Amino acid sequence: MARPRKPLLSRERIVDAARALVDAEGLAAVSTRRLAAELGVSGPSLYNHFRTKDQILEAVADSVSAQVDLSMFDTDDARDWRTALHDWAASYRAALTRHPNIVPVLASGPGRRPAGLRLADAVFGAMVDAGWPAAQATSIGALMRYFIMGSALGSFAGGFVDDEAAYDPADYPHLGQAHLLAERQETVDERAFETGLRALLDGLALQYEQVAAGHAAGA
Structure with a gap:
């Protein structure tokens, strides 16, 4: 019998199936046995790609983080820090709205998830580049995460x-x-969400003026 042209199983297929299951039935519905049945494979074959169910859920969470638009933080993007934060927050909420059942996993923080870490890096880097001190840039990233996660x-x-x-x-x-x-x-x-986001950004804009004034005074 000829070998299949594509592998029967892959990390991407497992994550896609797990994400669909989480979306439809919640976190509790995910098990290696259930996923194997959904994918039409034997349970042990999943372990070639993921050792535990928790690793699968981590990968699902990261696949949702990867849906968030980060282009507004590119160095060649013309948006100022406030507009960039607004557009990023809207994209982030949209991703979570599409996949609300994975939010508890995302709420634990990025951990070692690559897309989650890229997201945190992009926000922090953009705020520092805009002139925010590093400590305040960290606080802004945390604040935005609390607000967006809470809304979802x-x-x-x-x-x-x-x-x-x-x-x-x-x-x-x-x-x-x-x-x-x-x-x-x-x-x-x-x-x-939009009302709260604009109020939050208005407050940050006032703080930013103080930061800028402090820089000017120290110049």
């Missing part, structure tokens, strides 16, 4: 039931329209 961990609008009777005006006089939030979830959540 759950939906504010989706947390309200669409039953008008649940919001008795005698008990909740200001929630008369709350039953409409669930059906407008995407719009409400995106608007909330």
